[in-house]
Amino acid sequence: MGNDIFEITVNCVKLIIVFLLMVQAVPVLVWLERRGSAFIQNRFGPNRVGPLGLLQLLADAVKFLFKEEFIPEHGIRFLYYGAPVMALVPATLAFAAIPLGYPLQWDSYIFRIQGFEVNVGIVYVLGASSLAVYSILMAGFGSGNKYSLMGALRATAQVVSYELALGLAIVGAILLYGTFNLTEMVAAQQGSLQFAFMGHAVNLSWLPNWGIFYQPLGAVIFFAATFAESNRLPFDLAEGEAELVAGFHTEYGGFKMLLFFIGEYGHMMVGSALMIVFYLGGYGIPGVTIPELQQWAAGVTSSANAASALVSLITFVSFTVKLAVFMWIFIQVRWTLPRFRYDQLMELGWKTMLPWALGNTILTAIVLYIAKA
Amino acid sequence: MSPDVFLFWFLAILTVISGLMVVLMTNPVFSALSLAMTMVLIGALFVTLNATFLAGVQLIVYAGAVMVLFVMVLMLFDLKNEIYAFTRGKISGAFKVGSVGILAGLVIGSIGLTASTLLQSSTAPLVSMSGDTTKDLGKILFSQYLLGFEALGALLLIVAVGAVALARSKGGTHAK
8 A cells, every 4th residue: 555654654645536536427427318318308307406517416316315214015025135236336336446537646655646546447347347237137136126127138148248258358458568457558549540461551640549549449349339238228128128128226215226326326436447558548638748747847847746737637637538529429329229138239239340350350369470470 | 455466355255156156056157147256357357467368258258248148048047947956856966966076175185285386376477467468468379388379279170060960960940
């Protein structure tokens, strides 16, 4: 955690801040989703409570807190109460390992703008977020309701199938960067697009050196699989309300329901953040390199600490902007596309995305082998 | 007690408890969930050994995929019948108790026979574990143990194809 009291304290506080960042983004996103969907469908959306309806979410949270506590008669108590917690924990743990900004240098200390640094970042994030399936299973089984169980089984089959395509899509990126470390991946994507291919140096100064230009297919598959992983439309088979009432969370209400919500948005955020880290340069800014930014910051303030803090802040804002764009894409897609049929979903996952991801992996390996020879 | 030692004993005791829960729980779903818990805890033990890659893979493959399928299949069973079938019957019950006894005897016997070797402290020099072990793991896997690795891959492929063939020969998902 650190070498002295100051560093340990800062690192502990950082963990809490990253958690709060994630949880506090949810009300804003819910507001954006409701207003955004209203905008797309030519309605007004919630606009009565507070300016632009921003306080609607606060009112909703209070309502959720004061709702009656109940448990279904045939439910299993432990699973029923454990499921919402299991929905929140994996998303939070995964999000904490994602680098959100350039490391801050304060005197002799170096603080990373992330919850904690894991050397095998990708493997850890995927491992932690893969545990979220248990929340769905526990909710479905613990509710003692057949609609819940059917919804849970459908959702689980979907999440487990798409996890394969998701994992394989990143293998290309891992081969490309040659590391599991998320910070090193971001560092590898700075500057303008340049690479050496069979002895020729290629340099395109008008494009940033982002992974999406090397791995377009991987990026598309990864992004599509992220939708399936977070159970969002067009993959929200878990919730097919015409067939299953509301899927695995049929029996949930009040704050427990809200925890599922936070979990879902958390998964969207983790997916978007991974997308940014792998394919869109992480916290980097297109056209500006980190040393240039540091030079500029040193000109603005005389203190080295303040300059470093400024660099961290700007890179953090850059990451946040990219994240916001992706969250909007999630929302736009949800309110634009219809839902898949279940067999179409399975065919897409197993017969289309998996072979393409596998092919992408093999192709990347061959091209890298030729390029380095 | 140093933090490392405390962490080891804490995780080890939790692992053993959740492992025991797998066999002691009467509801198969709880057993499967305990097994998933055991997998996660073993992953945590890997982390304490600096084998972070193995820990992550343990989470993704075992806890995240294999155990999920177990739990899913168990949920589709009529659990009451399964429990009933296990606890009834005198002769088959005697067989069950007998086989459990033999297994326990084997486990205790093997522990007793190997206790002296297990308790011996190793004199081999400690490998440096501070750095990233993922690259070393990959190198060893694809050089020294290549044959075994590829053979395991082929075996898993054969099992998968065999399972599909068996399921299809009985009519597949649309069997009446």
